[in-house]
Amino acid sequence: MAQAIRVQQVSPLKASCHQCSLSNLCLPLAVEENDLDRLEDIVQQGKIYNRGEHIFDQSTPFRSCFAVKSGSVKTSIITEGGEEQVTGFFMPGELIGLDSMSSETYACTAKALERTSVCEFPVDKLEELTGKLPELQHHMYHLMSQEIQNSHQLAMLLSKNTAEERIAALLLSLSSRFRRRRMSATNFSLPMARNDIANFLGLAVETVSRVFTRFQNQGIIKARGREVELLDVEALQMVTRDFARQGSQ
Amino acid sequence: MAQAIRVQQVSPLKASCHQCSLSNLCLPLAVEENDLDRLEDIVQQGKIYNRGEHIFDQSTPFRSCFAVKSGSVKTSIITEGGEEQVTGFFMPGELIGLDSMSSETYACTAKALERTSVCEFPVDKLEELTGKLPELQHHMYHLMSQEIQNSHQLAMLLSKNTAEERIAALLLSLSSRFRRRRMSATNFSLPMARNDIANFLGLAVETVSRVFTRFQNQGIIKARGREVELLDVEALQMVTRDFARQGSQ
DNA sequence: CAACGACATTGATCATGGTCAAGTATAACA
DNA sequence: TGTTATACTTGACCATGATCAATGTCGTTG
Incomplete structure (x- = not known):
């Protein structure tokens, strides 16, 4: 018992998806208890960003999606003219970067609105894993589809x-x-x-x-x-x- | 030679992805020549709709995605108040229904703008297949991500x-x-x-x-x-x- | 070919929200 | 704790595009 606790303390950055309070909102939601280890294998947990720091930048090589663990994030597109368009706000358990999966580079910039920690999912490994775990693949489709719907709702809000x-x-x-x-x-x-x-x-x-x-x-x-x-x-x-x-x- | 032509004529609805002129735009784009048959196995080709006919309706059980083969399609959301918001126009080779993959029912209504033929991909079979063909899975992610980006661009257009x-x-x-x-x-x-x-x-x-x-x-x-x-x-x-x-x- | 309905154009007026400008509060930092 | 920069609020005025209303054009059908 005491040992288990100590292990946790020694390696706080490796806190597992198993005991993450967001597992009912985040990717683990879709994964069977026994497959959760495979998700943990590919995730880099607990990166911390201060207010105003960029998690990734538009036009930078696209490598990973990120799940917000605590804090909050704003994503925005910068046009050639230097104008900014905020495309979303993200709260704990929500996944960032789905809009970049069609490009070699990030389609937007993600900025921490406060002190924020995120979990990083490298896409190559994530894609490989979703190919093996149908439930996880389904969940990815679900999340991306949701993102499309949200964006349509936003368009509607803006136009009507x-x-x-x-x-x-x-x-x-x-x-x-x-x-x-x-x-x-x-x-x-x-x-x-x-x-x-x-x-x-x-x-x-x-x-x-x-x-x-x-x-x-x-x-x-x-x-x-x-x-x-x-x-x-x-x-x-x-x-x-x-x-x-x-x-x- | 003459035989080949005759076969094509006898069964025009079963014209294969192999010889479809849109294969460089549509789903076959991502599939190896030898795996194309598996895609053909699940697709129902060549359904025809007249101008104004609905390909699917919002709030109807979601079953399939559709690729436009010829003609063009308009998708729109109807709000409780009865207001319409057009969410997109689709041309041959483009895939419709990706925004519905997170729900039990279609998230929008798709209407043929002219005489239009479409190919139908039942999602359960499509998901099963993408689980087996990594290239196809990747392409699905690509398409959905593109859709998100398009929608963000639209939002930007509307707001700025x-x-x-x-x-x-x-x-x-x-x-x-x-x-x-x-x-x-x-x-x-x-x-x-x-x-x-x-x-x-x-x-x-x-x-x-x-x-x-x-x-x-x-x-x-x-x-x-x-x-x-x-x-x-x-x-x-x-x-x-x-x-x-x-x-x- | 006439007549209807749907679609498109044009004009006049008005309202929402943008812009410019000033002032106030809040937070960050020395 | 003062000092400055940043964020937020408030006011006055103006412009873009919505609305209302009328007319014009096209395509379809009897």
């Missing part, structure tokens, strides 16, 4: 919805993702800056600010800086009209 | 670009896709209505119309109904500013 609707939708999406991770769904701290929110939702920072204060005046939320409290979730859902991205990123 | 830029981008995308299929890149017929273009690009129909005539007045294109001629591709590229979706859908 008002500023208020977009922001309400984002708040609700974050809320349900926090809930899944057993954190408060009504009381959380936004990992990203207003700027990132604006960019992600295709708005100006000023507009985001204005909508936040408007929601606040209506008693729907309480916000001070990045600290947010959802006071009236029903009202938020009303704002989003017909919007179906409930439990997904 | 003006009406003119969006339409120029769409025209260029169509152009390069026609070129790949060995059709004229400057002289083609739009398979979709102005309405679909507007919806896809997050614009009003009227705006699409206006931009078309503006481009025409500037001598950049010539358009009569769905018949389009690109007179000055350079100018179109200028309009799209920093835009990188060259050869992709």
